[in-house]
Amino acid sequence: MLGAVPVGPAQAAGDEGGLELSALSFSPLAVDATAGDATATLSWTVKDGNASAVTVSGDVYVRQISAAGSTVGPAFDISYSLQPNGSAMTSSVSGNAQSSTYSYDFNVPQYAAQDSADWAVVRVTGSDDQGNTLTVGKDRLSEFASIVTAKESVDSTGPGYEDVSLPPDAPRYLYNAAKAVTVAYYIDVTDPESGVYKGVVTVAGPGGQTASGKLKVLTAGDGNTSCGPGTGGWGSNEIICSVSVTIPAGAAAGRWAVSRIRLTDNAGNTSVHRSLNLAPVQITQNATLRADDFAITPTTVNNWSASQKLSITMKPSGVRQGLTSATVWTGTGCGGSVTQAPATSADGTITLNATMFQTYSKQCTITGIALEDGAGDVAAYGSYFGGPDLNLVVTQIPDTTPPVATSASLSFTTIAASALPRNVVLTADVTSFAGVNRFSVTVYDSAGRPVSGGYGGLSAVTAGTLQIGVDLPQGLTPGVYTVGFELTDEGGLYAQYGYANVGSPAPGGPLQVTVTDS
Incomplete structure (x- = not known):
């Protein structure tokens, strides 16, 4: 002391x-x-x-x-x-x-x-x-x-660990021919007495090559703890740490896994966990198993009313013992797929699938394609794996045509004031490139003043009949009332019918209800 x-x-x-x-x-x-x-x-x-x-x-x-x-x-x-x-x-x-x-x-x-x-x-x-x-x-x-x-x-013992894993969305294949790649790990570390302070994580690859990354528990002024980006907790007795390990460009292709974890607690005790084989990733330079001639069809889609299937083709080479799997990763707005033992066509190409989701997906970018063969060789292409962009992009056909109402009618045209309130049903036949998904209605008196109205959403309709309830409230005085309506599609384009100063006349003539005094 x-x-x-x-x-x-x-x-x-x-x-x-x-x-x-x-x-x-x-x-x-x-x-x-x-x-x-x-x-x-x-x-x-x-x-x-x-x-x-x-x-x-x-x-x-x-x-x-x-x-x-x-x-x-x-x-x-x-x-x-x-x-x-x-x-x-x-x-x-x-x-x-x-x-x-x-x-x-x-x-x-x-x-x-x-x-x-x-x-x-x-x-x-x-x-x-x-x-x-x-x-x-x-x-x-x-x-x-x-x-x-x-x-x-x-406290006479060093820290331990409960689990080592890759983040759920992290790539399991990485391309490091031209530049280093970084692998992120989550490690659940524990020390029930003084708490975890710091550590070193070592990853081993073929031929005895290794790379390592450090972790350190930090405590904020309010007592909250963190251990790497995206982590947080209270105290350091058990905390999940995020650790990044950089594997150099050109490092040996093959399987790399966490092989050693060295941890130190706040009392200065150190524990070393050796001979591990955890959370593996595959490193590749696309030198043995390869692919080229990448293409995607179609390159533009109408996904306004339904999701659309996409086909990605490529020509593998250097395959040993057959292709065992092929995986497509995509950006937001679309989804990839995993194909087990993909079939090879007569010209040597394989076809993989992706999906561009309905309506709001404006673009789909293929960010990664990975192939694996029976010999354990891997080929990985695209930015998702640290390689060049594939430049496989599909775009949504723009919505340029507003919806059209071809006919419109009301379920009744005369009603006594004593029968109010009451809903009259507006029935309209519509066609729409993107699909009608919203409506609004307004009821006017003979002087053009709005007396009622409403709006709502619909399941998208590209062609068919819509039925919309129109509220006729209690207290309407006898007279003629006109109904105007607006249709809006998935792309935000709209058409107005039956309004006094905007839009088009209602197809088939004005939509009117006469309120009588008896």
Whole structure:
């Protein structure tokens, strides 16, 4: 353990006229953390010799120090600010920019590699709004009561792992002939005592070639933890880490898998898990099994009213023991397929399938094609696998023709005022390139004032009869009422019928209902 620490007055000054750390201390200087609920209050004061300064903020870093004086585990970052700013862990308890005091209750970790551990302030930083900065290192910090000594529960074992996997949408084949490729892994790591700190993941390929990537658990000011992009949790006793491993350009083709995981916990214990064979990917330069003459048909489709099938053709070569599978990956708006043992035509080509989904898919891009043969050789093409674009694109035929109503009628044309409210049914025969999927109706009185209306959605109709309910409300006075309607298709084009000043007349004449007084 470290020797005695002076507790009398001391200073760590910045530039003259700028920031300085004038006081810092833990209280108490010794705690019992074996039950996991020990707290030591850290207080510090920052002075600013610049009279114009208004704001001060910075960070205090606390870390475990070994008996040999080296750091153990991660640093705890305590952010501070003179004024509450929503992100700092603590704000000033007194003073102004020229002299501000802060306090933070540091939760001393329960576990260490031995039954006693020192937790020390190892660095203090600060800055003000006048451009002055402060950095205080461990040598100057030793002049303060900057260390709390804790009785600890002993953690003597390193971390473990529960699972290693590739993300669900990650490619299982990668093309690395011209440039390096990166493989992303998810690893569920565990350490029930002090928690996981960091690690190294090694991936092995043919001929003893290896590549590796690092993981590190980070703790935010609010206590949330993360371990690589897209991860998050609370605490580090069990957390899923994302790890990226870069396999160099031209590295050996074949099967690469996670072979070794080295993990270190927050107490400094390390465990090494060897001879693994997990989450494999296939690396290829398309040197043995190959394909060319890629084509797709059709290149334009009318998918407004129904999904459309696409055919992708290519000519494989270098096939050994027959093709076992062929897989098509696509961008958004369409879907690929997996074909087991694809048939080869007389001219040496194979045909694979994709689907461009109905209505809202404007474009379908084939992003990847992978072939595998009976000898285990792989060929991978397209950006999905890290290779050049295939330039296989299908586009939607644009919707340029609004819907058309060829006839329209009402279920009745006369009704007594005493029979209201009542729905009259508007029946219309329509044709539409993209399919009618919405409608609106308006009922006008003889002066052209709207008295009722409505709108709604429909299952898309390209040709057929629509029936739309039109509300005739209670209280209509006797007279003639006219119904106008609008049809809108899947592409947003519309046609209006029976309105006074816009659109077309209703086919077959005005749609009118006479309300009588009897």
